[in-house]
Amino acid sequence: MTTKKDGDLMPLRNEISHVITKPSWDTYKSQALNNKRKHVETNKEYEMLFSPSFCFLVLKALWRIIDSKKQFELRSCKYKRMQLDLESNKLAKEIAGFLSTLSIIECSYYIGVLYTYLLPQKYKAEYGIYYTPPVIAERLLDLLGSEGVNWSKDSILDPACGGGAFLVPVANRILGDHRIKCIPAEERIRHLENHLSGIEIDEFAGWLTQVMLDVVTYQDACLIGRKMKNVVRHDDTIKYALKQNKSYQLIVGNPPYGRVTLNEELREAYSRSLYGHANMYGLFIDAALRMKSAEGFIGFVTPTSFMGGQYFSNLRNLLMQEAPPLDIDFITERSGVFDEVLQETCLTVFGPNDSKETSIHNIKTDTVGYRVNRVGTFQINEGTSPWFLPRDSSETKLIKKLNKMKTTLKDYGYKVSTGPLVWNRHKEQLDNVPQVGSFPIIWSHSIINGNFTFDYKNKKPKFINIQDEQDFLVCKQPVVLLQRTTSKEQQRRLISTVLPQDFLSEWDGAVIENHVNMIHSVDKQLLSPEALSLILSTTIVDRIFRCISGSVAVSASELHALPLPPLKKVLSIEDFIQQHNSNQISDEDLSRCVEQIVLKAYNLGG
Numbered sequence: 001m002t003t004k005k006d007g008d009l010m011p012l013r014n015e016i017s018h019v020i021t022k023p024s025w026d027t028y029k030s031q032a033l034n035n036k037r038k039h040v041e042t043n044k045e046y047e048m049l050f051s052p053s054f055c056f057l058v059l060k061a062l063w064r065i066i067d068s069k070k071q072f073e074l075r076s077c078k079y080k081r082m083q084l085d086l087e088s089n090k091l092a093k094e095i096a097g098f099l100s101t102l103s104i105i106e107c108s109y110y111i112g113v114l115y116t117y118l119l120p121q122k123y124k125a126e127y128g129i130y131y132t133p134p135v136i137a138e139r140l141l142d143l144l145g146s147e148g149v150n151w152s153k154d155s156i157l158d159p160a161c162g163g164g165a166f167l168v169p170v171a172n173r174i175l176g177d178h179r180i181k182c183i184p185a186e187e188r189i190r191h192l193e194n195h196l197s198g199i200e201i202d203e204f205a206g207w208l209t210q211v212m213l214d215v216v217t218y219q220d221a222c223l224i225g226r227k228m229k230n231v232v233r234h235d236d237t238i239k240y241a242l243k244q245n246k247s248y249q250l251i252v253g254n255p256p257y258g259r260v261t262l263n264e265e266l267r268e269a270y271s272r273s274l275y276g277h278a279n280m281y282g283l284f285i286d287a288a289l290r291m292k293s294a295e296g297f298i299g300f301v302t303p304t305s306f307m308g309g310q311y312f313s314n315l316r317n318l319l320m321q322e323a324p325p326l327d328i329d330f331i332t333e334r335s336g337v338f339d340e341v342l343q344e345t346c347l348t349v350f351g352p353n354d355s356k357e358t359s360i361h362n363i364k365t366d367t368v369g370y371r372v373n374r375v376g377t378f379q380i381n382e383g384t385s386p387w388f389l390p391r392d393s394s395e396t397k398l399i400k401k402l403n404k405m406k407t408t409l410k411d412y413g414y415k416v417s418t419g420p421l422v423w424n425r426h427k428e429q430l431d432n433v434p435q436v437g438s439f440p441i442i443w444s445h446s447i448i449n450g451n452f453t454f455d456y457k458n459k460k461p462k463f464i465n466i467q468d469e470q471d472f473l474v475c476k477q478p479v480v481l482l483q484r485t486t487s488k489e490q491q492r493r494l495i496s497t498v499l500p501q502d503f504l505s506e507w508d509g510a511v512i513e514n515h516v517n518m519i520h521s522v523d524k525q526l527l528s529p530e531a532l533s534l535i536l537s538t539t540i541v542d543r544i545f546r547c548i549s550g551s552v553a554v555s556a557s558e559l560h561a562l563p564l565p566p567l568k569k570v571l572s573i574e575d576f577i578q579q580h581n582s583n584q585i586s587d588e589d590l591s592r593c594v595e596q597i598v599l600k601a602y603n604l605g606g
C-alpha cells in the first residue's frame, strides 16, 4: 500500500504507470461516437445496442492480445448485441491495442468510460451510470486499508460494481498481499471466488467487470487450467439486500444517485432511513448497513448532500447509531475527475466508531494522482440534525467555535418556508398584465445582489389571478427572500433580499414562487427583515453555510440549522440601516459595517 504525507502529490500505485494522453483517447472516443451515429441512423434500436456491441468487440480483441497462447475463450456474454460494420471492427482492434499498453486498472477504467460514453444519455441518467476514476478508487481503498480492512481475509462486496472500478483494484490488492502471494494458485483463485463479490443491474457492465477480473487472474488461471468462477451477480441491490443473509466485512463502491420512486413494499422496507423523497445512494447506504458484518466497514463515493439535506435526516440518525463516519474526504476539484458529475463529491468510510469522531481530509485530484490535505478531527452530533463539517483546514477553528454556538433563526424569531406557488399547477391563472384580483409573482430573479426588483427580464408571467380559497398563496408582510437554488458559478450560496413594504402596499400583497425561500417572522419581530437579510448576505455566513451544505440547493432545514451570532450582538445593525435609509451612509459602508459586526459577534475578530 502507498504511504502518504499531507500535501504530497501522490503518484498512483506502481501498476498504474501510463498516463493517458488525452488527445489520442479523445480521438478514439469521438471516432467510436461517429460510428454509433452512422449505425443509429439506420436503426433506432442501435441507440442502446451500439455501446455493448462495440465494447464487446474491443474486449474480444483485447482478450486475443492477452491470451496470445490461446489458452481460454473470452467469457461468454449473453447480452443482446448487434452486427457492426468493418470500420467499427477495425477501430475496436485499434482501441484494444492502445488499451493493452496500459495498466490493468487504467485499462478497465477506460473501457468503462468508453462504454458509458456510448450509452444513451437517458439510460445513463436513469441508472446513475458514471464510473469512478482510478485515483479516487485507490484513495478510498487506501483509507479503508488504514482503518483496518484486511485484504487477505475480509469478504468484500461492491453493490453497484459497474465496469469494475473497485473490484479490479481490490482483486489486485488481494493478489498483491504477501499472505495471499505465497499460497498455491488454485487456493488463490478460490480465495478470490469466496471473498470478492459484485452486484450490478446492468448485465453488460457486470460481464465487463468479470472479464477484467479474468485479466487480473490470467496467470493463475493458466497455472490451474481454469478461469475464476463468475463473482458478479446480475441483480437489483435494493431488493437483494432485503432477502440475502450473507454479511461482508467490507462494502465498497460508488452507488448510483438520483431521486427514485419506490413501490409501497420497498418504501416500507426502507422506511427507517427515508424522509420524503428517496435517493438511490441513500438507499444503497441503508442496503450496505444491512449487508455489512457488525464490525465491518462501508467505503462509498457519494454526493455530500446526505450530510445536510432534510431528505437524509433519518439516514443520518441511522448512520450515527450503526456506523458513524470514520473518515470523510471532500473532493474539492472535480473538473476532469468525474465526467459529467456536477455535485460536490466525498469519499466516506463508515464503521465501528464509538467516539463518533471523524477524520476529515480535503483532496485535490488530477488524472495521475491526488493531493491530500488534513482538515482535522471532528465530533458529529447524533440525531437527525445536519452535520456541520469544514471543507478546509482554515475552517477548523471556525467550526469548533460554531459547534458551541446555539443561536439559530428561531432565536431571531424567524422561520423558513418555501414559496407556495408551484406555477405549473396554476397555468390558467397566470398573466402578463395585472387584472382586478391579481397579484405580482415573485420569482427568484427578483433577488439581485441583495436588491429587490420586479423589473426582471425572464419570460415567466408576472401576475397571478387569485381565486376563492387561495389566500394562502398571498404574502402580505415583508419577508426575507432567499434563492433556493444557485448555480456553481454564483459566488454566493446565500442570495437574499427583502420583499419591501412599499411594494406590498402598492399591490396589496405578492405571491412567492416555489424556487424562493421565504423567511418570515413568526411571533414578535426581534430583528428587522432588512437586518436579517444583511446578516445572511455576509461573506462569513455564506462560508459557514457551505460547511453544512455542499449542494447548490439551499433548503429550509439547512437554514434552520445555520448557527447565527447571538441576537444582542447584532442589534446595532438596525442603527446603520436607519443611517443608510436617511442617506448618511452608502450601500458599501452599510455592508462593510455589517460584515464587521457579524464577524465580531461570532467572536472571529473584525
Ligand SMILES: C[S@@+](CC[C@H](N)C(=O)[O-])C[C@H]1O[C@@H](n2cnc3c(N)ncnc32)[C@H](O)[C@@H]1O
Residues within 6 Å of the ligand: 112, 127, 128, 129, 130, 131, 132, 158, 159, 160, 161, 162, 163, 164, 165, 166, 199, 200, 201, 202, 205, 235, 236, 237, 238, 253, 254, 255, 256, 257
Ligand atoms: C455511479 S455507477 C458506479 C459504477 C462503479 N462502481 C464505479 O465506481 O465505476 C453506479 C452503478 O450502479 C448500477 N446500478 C444502478 N441501480 C442499481 C441497482 N438497483 N442495483 C445494482 N446496481 C445498480 C449502475 O448500472 C451503475 O453501473
